[in-house]
Amino acid sequence: MSNPQVHQFTKDKNHPWDRLKTEQYIQFFIDRNFVSLDCFHGAIIEKSSNKLIGLAGLNPYKENEPEIEWKLGVTYWNKGYATEIGKEIISEAFKTTNITGIYGMAEPENIASRRVLQKIGMKYLGINEFRDQKDAFYYIGRLGL
């Protein structure tokens, strides 16, 4: 999270994280002790190396319709990991919670993120306002619609 490249298409684009912010972030989610998948952040562990390589989760957005998010270390990009975990989050969240749909937002220039949102079966809805900027919106409903 200290690498500015990770944040180049996110709201933290000029603010790479320092150690303190990273520790506070991890502590926040440990304290929340999530027991449900409708809103959570988790670590991404690479199975082959057993290394912590990023985070993924569902952020609150609309009622029963959270927003999916991922951030991976740069050396782990383009190995299909975000696609693998995104599909799994969608499947498990629909199986184990009452959410009705999941949104995905990406800066229009964030080609990798938009490609992943497409690959995990989300439908493109167009450009809309999100957190004071224009983002490309994607969505998948419980029945895959």
Ligand SMILES: CC(C)(COP(=O)(O)OP(=O)(O)OC[C@H]1O[C@@H](n2cnc3c(N)ncnc32)[C@H](O)[C@@H]1OP(=O)(O)O)[C@@H](O)C(=O)NCCC(=O)NCCS
């Ligand atoms: C977005 C992100 C999570 C994607 O993770 P990833 O594990 O690399 O994604 P995948 O490997 O599953 O898929 C990436 C896809 O984007 C494509 N891609 C990546 N960069 C691209 C580019 N510059 N132009 C065109 N396609 C590109 C890859 O080829 C791949 O598609 P393909 O399978 O059809 O070839 C990762 O790049 C990341 O952490 N970025 C920084 C944080 C971020 O922007 N997060 C998203 C918003 S919160």
